[in-house]
Amino acid sequence: MVRAYFRGVSRLGDGAFWYALMAGLVLVDGWRGLEATAQLAATGAVALILYRKLKRWTKRPRPCAADGRIRAWIAPLDEFSFPSGHTLHAVSFTVVALAHYPALAWLLLPFTASVAMSRVVLGLHYPSDVLAATGIGVALASLSLLVSPVAA
Numbered sequence: 001m002v003r004a005y006f007r008g009v010s011r012l013g014d015g016a017f018w019y020a021l022m023a024g025l026v027l028v029d030g031w032r033g034l035e036a037t038a039q040l041a042a043t044g045a046v047a048l049i050l051y052r053k054l055k056r057w058t059k060r061p062r063p064c065a066a067d068g069r070i071r072a073w074i075a076p077l078d079e080f081s082f083p084s085g086h087t088l089h090a091v092s093f094t095v096v097a098l099a100h101y102p103a104l105a106w107l108l109l110p111f112t113a114s115v116a117m118s119r120v121v122l123g124l125h126y127p128s129d130v131l132a133a134t135g136i137g138v139a140l141a142s143l144s145l146l147v148s149p150v151a152a
Contacts, residue, residue, distance in 0.1 A: 003073050006118035010074060013086045013115040018044070018093050025101070036100035043092050043144040050140065051088050051133070055080040064123045073122040083133035084125045090115040091137025092144070099141075099150045 022040055025033035060082035064072035077085070090112040098105055116134065119125040 006121045009114040010118040040096050043096050047089050047092050051085040058082045070123045076124050082129045084119045084129045087116045087130045087133035088137045091134050092141040095141030099145050
C-alpha cells in the first residue's frame, strides 16, 4: 500500500499534477493565474535544462543499478541519479506557486514532500540526490522570483 501511494505520487510528479495546477490557476484566476503559470513554465524549462546537464556531468548510477539488493519499484525516466529531477521540479514549482498563491501551501507542501520521499522509497535515488535537488530547486525558484517578482 505504501509503495502504491508513492508510485502514484511519483507518476503525478512526472508532470500531470503541475500541468493541472497551471491550468487550474488560469481557469480560476484569469490573467493573474496566467502570469503565475508563465513563471512556473519558465522556471520549469530552466530546471529541465539544468538537471539534464547535471545528470550528464555527474553520471551517478541509480541506487537500483549500483546495488543489486535495491529494487526499482517503477521504471526510471532516465539513466542517472543525481540530482532528482522530480524533486527539483516539485520544489521549484512549489516555491514559485506559493509566492503567487500562499493559500495553496496545504496542498503543495505535502505533495512536494511526498514526491521527494517517493524517489528514495521507490529505489530510484539516494537521499543526497533528493537533498541536493531540494537546494537547487529553492535556489532556482528564488532566482526566478528575483528576476520576475510577484506583483502585489
